[in-house]
Amino acid sequence: MLGQKRLLLIWSGIQFALLVLLQQAFAGWVSAIFLLLILYRLFSVLQAKRPVSLLLVNIVAGIIAVGFFLQLKQAGVLHFMLQILLLAATARLLALQHLYEARQLVWVHYFLLASCFILHQDMVVAVFILLVVLANLYSHFRLFSPASARLNGVQLSRAMLIILPLWLAMFLLFPRLPPFWQIPNTNVASTGLSDNLDPGSIEKLVQDDSLAFRVEFDTGLPARQLLYWRARLYEDFDGRSWQVNSWRKDASRNRYSSRINNNNSAVQRYRIIAEASQQSGLFALATPVGSSQNVFIAASGMLSSLKPVSQRLSYQVSSVLDPIARLSEQEQLMNLRLAPGNPATEQFAHSLKQQYPQPAALVQALAEHFSQQPFFYSLTPPRLGANSVDGFLFDSRTGFCSHYASASALILRYAGIPARVVGGYQGGVWHPQQGYLAVRQREAHAWVEYLDNGVWQHFDPTAAVAPERILNNLDSILPDDERALLYAGWRQLEMLQTLRLQLMHLDYYWSVWVLGFNDTSQQELWRNIKQHLPTIGYVLLLLLIVGLLGGVIFTVRSRKPSHDHLASQLLYKQLADVLSNKPSAQPISSYLRHVAKTHPAHYEWLNQVITLYEQAVYQNNNVALQQLKNVLQRQHTELRDLRRAIKNT
Incomplete structure (x- = not known):
């Protein structure tokens, strides 16, 4: 009974760990239901209460499954499948009465643990999953081994010496086959830049310290002021916010060949490991001219994956640091559209156009205006009204990169110059010993591209207002009170930051050597x-x-000569499962008497076996030896029942 209680506690702990690992696949009410069921089973085990009847469990599980099915559209097919699997495991645990019924439970646990790698690829989480797998393996061992069996360290070591090389060889050499089935689409909130950019969206994103992607350069780290990672093009303006044009979303599904103005441009080659974002848009420098097969170059030099990035993705890119060429006249006209409102901005743009008719000269004058006038760079700008650009340019004069980029693009459009806002990331933290650039969400940035002489020229108004943001990092230009927003809570502790950094380096090697081991x-x-x-x-x-x-x-x-009596050899052959846990120093007859007492249903024929065995061994009675053979042959059914009884105790 003690062993059964220990196993039930282990399985309850495994299901709680699965609930934590699969948390992002479940809505709040789904997680609450699973937590209540697991806690009830844990309480009933600790209080030695009887398990729930199978009929009641089936009724409750059926009702819950109907609830899961009703929210299938919101959850997605994959998450629905994971919910049903965990529900099956929890229901089995609630109604579990005999250990032999737990075989299905153990195998469902294995399948759920493997499914966790669909949602998680971090090294730390992988180690945690491995620990839970070991707990399930231990319960598997206890389930099928006799109660008195113990783990043998020597045997485990030998098995590991055999298994690990085979596992490593299969990982390295077994052909990378394409998936036999596709993971269904899931409704998961995306992370990173969205298709909408308004005042305040970038400010919220930069307070997120999580990784966006990491980069390893083949041709040397470019200068920091060149590290503009393009991810989104915002070309529709409604007077306050910018959106990705619907035509652009459709065009991103098509592959485009990049047009390079300077064929002598140096090619920058690098590999990016992008974190899961649930979006198809990816990151690249300047003008990408080549990419690995799992991604492609879409219109206007935008990089895209073949499907939403639901897992960590590694891909290679080749770029030249040249401006993007104009795609078509449609693209040019799309980036001249204006929205009603912001009359002061329109008047200011017209005055600039009269003084500076050439696009490059006007952009230079605009940059000087931002740098010479009292404009301020702030993570907490004041709220703006309906005419948000007018309010920013002529009233508050305080904003973040999205404010400056939005205002600049609108001024250029009012001046008759096609312009758009580009969303992406700027800079990153270089780790020279490990050889990679870490780009976090806090490096999110917005800038402008304007059309001049058939190419989209780069213009970052933030560089005019706060050049330290481009040449150094965001921390260097923020006041202490705003910098505290980036390092809130535990991030202020230096020791934890150091530990986190070391774990990030280990996770990088995990991504490169394990997750990045592709075709x-x-x-x-x-x-x-x-x-x-x-x-x-x-x-x-x-x-x-x-x-x-x-x-x-x-x-x-x-090799040693065997001195065992024929009767002993006969018992070891016929009763191998029964005698497998016998201490080496204990006589066979003594151990069988112990088995007969613990299993009284088999007492009579076991006592007969013991008597005949002792006569054959100690009296050298050949007749008793023959009778012993006959008894063991006749008791075939009883032997099978005894083995099963021992296995389930």
């Missing part, structure tokens, strides 16, 4: 193996010869 990496490995195939063959042959010689020597030295 290309495997093909490169196969090419290296083929080049050194003779050497590898000789080494393997030598190891095989040494292993065979060692095995022969060990077998010869460990």
